[in-house]
Amino acid sequence: MNAGGRLQVDGLDIxxxxxxxxxxxxxxxxxxxxxxxVGESGSGKxxxxxxIAGLLPAPLRIAAGAVDLDGVTRTAGAxxxxxxxxxxxxxxxxxxxNPLMRVGAQIAAVRRYVRGRSAAEARTDTLELLERVRLPxxxxxxxxxxxxxxxxxxxxxxxxxxxxxxxxYLLCDEPTTALDVTVQAEILxxxxxxxxxxxxxxxxxxxxxxxxxxxxxxxAVMRHGEIxxxxxxxxxxxxxxxxxxxxxxSAARAVSAGRIEGGR
Ligand SMILES: Nc1ncnc2c1ncn2[C@@H]1O[C@H](COP(=O)(O)OP(=O)(O)OP(=O)(O)O)[C@@H](O)[C@H]1O
Ligand SMILES: [Mg+2]
Numbered sequence: 001m002n003a004g005g006r007l008q009v010d011g012l013d014i015x016x017x018x019x020x021x022x023x024x025x026x027x028x029x030x031x032x033x034x035x036x037x038v039g040e041s042g043s044g045k046x047x048x049x050x051x052i053a054g055l056l057p058a059p060l061r062i063a064a065g066a067v068d069l070d071g072v073t074r075t076a077g078a079x080x081x082x083x084x085x086x087x088x089x090x091x092x093x094x095x096x097x098n099p100l101m102r103v104g105a106q107i108a109a110v111r112r113y114v115r116g117r118s119a120a121e122a123r124t125d126t127l128e129l130l131e132r133v134r135l136p137x138x139x140x141x142x143x144x145x146x147x148x149x150x151x152x153x154x155x156x157x158x159x160x161x162x163x164x165x166x167x168x169y170l171l172c173d174e175p176t177t178a179l180d181v182t183v184q185a186e187i188l189x190x191x192x193x194x195x196x197x198x199x200x201x202x203x204x205x206x207x208x209x210x211x212x213x214x215x216x217x218x219x220a221v222m223r224h225g226e227i228x229x230x231x232x233x234x235x236x237x238x239x240x241x242x243x244x245x246x247x248x249x250s251a252a253r254a255v256s257a258g259r260i261e262g263g264r
Contacts, residue, residue: 006030007052007169007201011065013076014047014056014225020063022047022225031168034195034202036216036233038209038248044225045205049171052203053086070168087162089191091174093154096161097146103157104130104142110164129160134190152183159190169201170194176211188215209252213237221245 007029014022022044029035037045050056052067054074067074069085090096098106104126111122130138133156146154155175162170172191176184192215195202206212212219213233220230221242229242240246 008068013064015063029201032199034216036212036219037205038212039222043222085168087167089172089175093158133160
């Protein structure tokens with residue numbers, strides 16, 4: 001039983017018809033904690049995150065296992081439905097945001113229609129949310145369209161948009177992959193600060209082990225739809241057990257060594 005304050009996934013299978021894409025995934029995340037999910041392309045990270053959010057694209061479905069969010073359980077055959085309590089940040093905010101709507105109005109709409117705030121309250125909330133994601137000059141920024149913002153600003157808007165629903169868990173799917181290294185570090189710091197300030201449970205998905213290690217207290221390594229290794233980040237990095245984790249680590253080390261040798 002999960003009395004609350006925890007996201008728990010038990011033996012999750014995700015299938016496309018008879019084809020199993022994700023198998024036997026179990027993980028657990030308390031509010032205020034951060035868990036990283038790392039693995040190569042196609043290993044099932046995004047599907048796992050989408051199943052947790054209740055947003056598997058049809059005809060994919062939960063074939064077995066359960067997702068329990070603060071005591072509310074979703075099992076095989078559950079309706080496709082974004083449960084309350086989760087906010088999602090995707091890699092490409094340009095695709096996730098409406099290009100024809102000012103960013104402030106998009107955030108305000110969540111406050112009005114999801115949180116039941118009045119138009120005036122929603123406007124005030126929006127400015128406050130923009131400040132929470134450290135966007136200066138919030139009033140002017142709220143009037144812009146997504147394409148009038150930098151990549152980093154757009155990702156901050158995406159995070160504000162995710163926070164607008166008052167989530168207890170923030171599910172991040174490669175949120176910094178499209179950003180340059182400096183902006184990437186700023187966004188990671190922001191997500192980490194929000195985790196502490198708002199006691200958010202953060203599930204952070206990326207193929208990039210150093211990025212995941214930087215932001216996550218614990219990591220789970222995925223390959224071919226299964227978790228092959230999991231544990232505290234320091235333990236997994238210091239003494240990786242699975243050969244695949246070892247290969248991820250040595251690849252990451254080779255990249256950073258190359259950077260130093262290349263004079264960067
Ligand atoms: N809508 C879909 N229909 C059928 N198969 C899918 C669908 N979405 C993903 N898959 C398959 O499921 C597997 C896992 O995909 P998933 O998107 O979860 O990988 P990922 O780990 O997020 O990879 P990446 O790092 O490239 O984002 C892959 O083999 C993929 O081809
Ligand atoms: Mg993915």
